[in-house]
Amino acid sequence: MTGRHAARVQITIWSEGSRSGPKNRALLQADSRHDLPHSEKTLAKHLQAAGYLTALVGKWHLGDADHYPETHGFDVNIGGTHWGAPHSFWWPYCGTGRFGSEFRYVPHLEFGKPGEYLTDRLTDEAINVIDNAGDKPFFLYFAHHAPHTPIEAKPADVSYFAAKLKPELRHQNADYAAMIKSFDESVGRVLARLKERKLDRNTVVIFTSDNGGYIGIDRQIGQNIPVTNNLPLRSGKGSCYEGGIRVPMTIRWPGLTAANAVCQEPIIMMDLFPTLLNAAGVKLPNDIELDGVDLSPLLKNPSAKLNREALYFHYPHYYATTTPVSAVRAGHWKLLEYFEDNHVELYNLADDLGEANDLAQQNPEKAESLKAQLQTWRQKVGARLPSPNPNFQPNRKPNS
DSSP, rough: OSSSHHHTTTTSOHHHHHHHOSSSSSSOOOOOOSSHHHHHOHHHHHHHHHTTTTEEEOOOSSSSSSSSSSGOEEEEEEEEOOOOOSSOOOTOOOOEEEEEEEEETTTTTTTTTTBBHHHHHHHHHHHHHHHTTTTTTEEEEEEEOOOOOOOOOOOHHHHHHHTOTTTOOOOOOHHHHHHHHHHHHHHHHHHHHHHHOOOOTOOOOOEEEEEEOOOSSSSSGGGOOOOOOOOOOOOTTSSSSHHHOOOOOEETTTSSTTTTOOOOOOOOGGHHHHHHHHTTTTOSSSHHHHHHHHOOHHHHHHHHHHOOSEEEEOOOOOOOOTTSSSEEEEEEEEEEEEETOOOEOOOETTTTOOOOOOTTTOHHHHHHHHHHHHHHHHHHHHOOOOOOOTTOOTSSSSOO
């Protein structure tokens, strides 16, 4: 949304998680803003000023009502709230119990009917935005809740995938597969409407994910198997291993990208901010420090390289998959620095994509160099760090 790193904006965990971290771990989590501050001018606000219709359909999760999408440059907000997940994927998408006594709902999805599925309904709304834009250029931020928990899917689709399960398969969750099927159908419907409206030739379409797959268990709906599996990548959502941070990115840009081209250059989500503003002819802000870079050279030539020394990641919090950690990737080298005991891990992703062989002891010079580079970056962006917990009892069983 801002082209700036989460550590620089000081939002390094979701809003609910920012309010209180665990009190029985070795560290107290770093402070994190609860809301995206209005001092940050979002991609939507820039495009809105340039005459675009701007719309969010789906998930927001960047602040309370005073920081909802409408306050950050979106003309239309369908479904966006401060919550990170719906109570249910079935209409009316509301209720209590899953997240304690709190009543959750997905606004502006009235007049549905029993059996209506959230992924389908959000797609209806996204298509409605495209239709109502008319001749006006539009920016549609379509943020599906799927395949976030609760892991709920159409029974017929679940049965279809359940019939395909075999013990030797890496993936064993038919409900999750069924959620992905509905998601895929949504993408197809949006592309089809663009083509039907003859907008496919001048509309940039970007498909991506915000984090790696969740490898925990959704016990609240009675499942006892992991939601998904990120192999050959290590770990998953919440982690700074590749299973947590390496995500898909597919871009269709008529007249710029070649069909079926594959680019191996690492990029990061902040890059979309300058890329899309440049595409719209909007001048980049010169009063703030951006962390993203324009991806146009890669889109024109997939074998091109970006003028960037490294990618950085910072998660000074606890999660089921990790303790507080920072990471840096420079070329094929990647270093993780854990804050509880200050140990580092070093991997060569070219030879070890699954991060199974820690090379920190074998290559101390490279490890020390990347650690210094990571620490310099943290100081530069003002990254907040966890602090020692004065009440920590080492013999007490921890939780996240």
